Amino acid sequence: MTSAITDPTPPAAAKAVHAPVPDPAEVSAAPGETAAAAIISLRDVSFYYGTFRAVKGITFDVPIHRITSIIGPSGCGKSTLLRSINRMNDLISGTRVEGQILYHDEDLYASYVDPVEVRRRIGMVFQKPNPFPKSIYDNVAFGPRLNGFKGDLDALVEGSLRRAAIWDEVKDKLKQSGLSLSGGQQQRLCIARAIATDPDVILMDEPCSALDPRATLQIEQLMAEIKERYTIVIVTHNMQQAARASDRTVFLNMADDRAGYVVEQGDTVQIFTDPKQQLTEDYVSGRFG
């Protein structure tokens, strides 16, 4: 299977519009951590629900094989932004993206891009664990089967469950319903399901908000383990989680017109210990939001 999401002859113009917008992150970042190349770059992205602008002027890079967290107060458009990266918002009628979201320097919203292929490269884990009402095995095998997987499905399912750190708990009950598991197990099953399609990027939309602290810790450890293979973008309401689990942090706030914008971004350590903006300091120290 080809790894390019385009048809063989993409319009040349669509690739040429990679505008070299100066990235404030690169200015404020500590050396070393941001040396990784960007797998996804957002360039002046605005997102509209009908006439309502949910986020505006968003520009940041997602470094490859790193965990990037998006934090910010409720309603600032974190989830909306995340879901526009794998074009999940296409499913809501009346929505529109301005600016560019580049994946390996290709505009994900170019007319020749197939959103279904985008979602196969950029997987997603949702806020509420949402296993299919199928067996644990069929949950994990769902994505590969969609792609017409021809290899050893058993091995792929086992490997995905192992990488999601849930194999030992479910290996004896692969035929049981995915819904019979506990909340934390269900979420790890959902991560295994996302891993099984072999994406490059995994988006996580508050993956621990429905979980207890122990299950949350398991997910965070899991994220640290799988970032060698995948790039993770996580939206979280939990600042401790962003501080513990992520390498890069993007802090969004809501402007007066209720549109979210980037206040500050940088390495997580810098954002939490040495924020450049007063607003960031107030937020990460818990004084608002």
Added chain:
Amino acid sequence: MSAPSIVVAPPRSVRRQGIDVAGLVFAGALLLALLFSLAVLAVLVGSQLSKGLPVFVDRGVDFLTSDLSSNPAKAGVAQGLIGTAMLVVIVAICAFPIGIMTAIYLEEYSANNRFARLIDINIRNLAGVPSVVYGILGLTVFVGLLAGLGDGNGKTVISGGLTLAVLILPLVIITSAEAIRAVPSALREAGFGLGASRWQVVRQLILPAAAPGILTGTVLALSRAIGETAPLILIGAVLGSFSTAGQLGDLVTGPYTALPAIIYDWAKRPQQEFQALTSAAIIVLLAVTIIANAAAVLLRNRYSRQW
């Protein structure tokens, strides 16, 4: 600094303060409503059983296997059973695929705009149109189209079945659409998030999840078709005796009747014997409906246990 003085509230009793009259009245009213509908049903079934059961006791299966006759001692509902069964098959073949596909389109494919809402409202209105109106529709459309079949007047079991199919189509669409709408959107999102196409999400996630609801709705609609009388009388279901002793093809192109039409015909007759036969036919019709519903429940349970 002195510790703040603690005000100790006097203990409040948890003893019952009196009788909750409004609550009891409401619960009683609910129970009365339930008993009322149960009583109506019990009277109906009881009176029909008491009048109709002697027929089964006297004649046994003979009542089910005999043809229509003007002699009450020999009259049976065999032709009605065959006619109703054929109608059910035609209705199921025509109404279910079209209705379910329409529901899928409305829920999963069409844009949620004013036009879609207009269609939705119209379908709901169609479900409330009296059945005799559908009978007239069937008379003008299907009977006209199928006039070339059989003895040439077009009033065959096919035009009757097509008319009933159109009659229950709105019900099938509405119940199927509601079953599809009840599928949690998390399931759709999970599927799309894994890179499933719309067709794959519908086929592999939404339809299996909605199947029990769709099945229940369609069989309820089918029960309604089984009981409909007015359109069938317009579309030429035979009232009175006729012979089906001809060729097998005559079943399709020849005269036909159905259980509700037989009940309607016998109930009008002056002879006392036919009143008992009417009750017996009603029992047969109720049994057919119950069997159809039971089959739906069994199918649904089997389907939802599949994984």
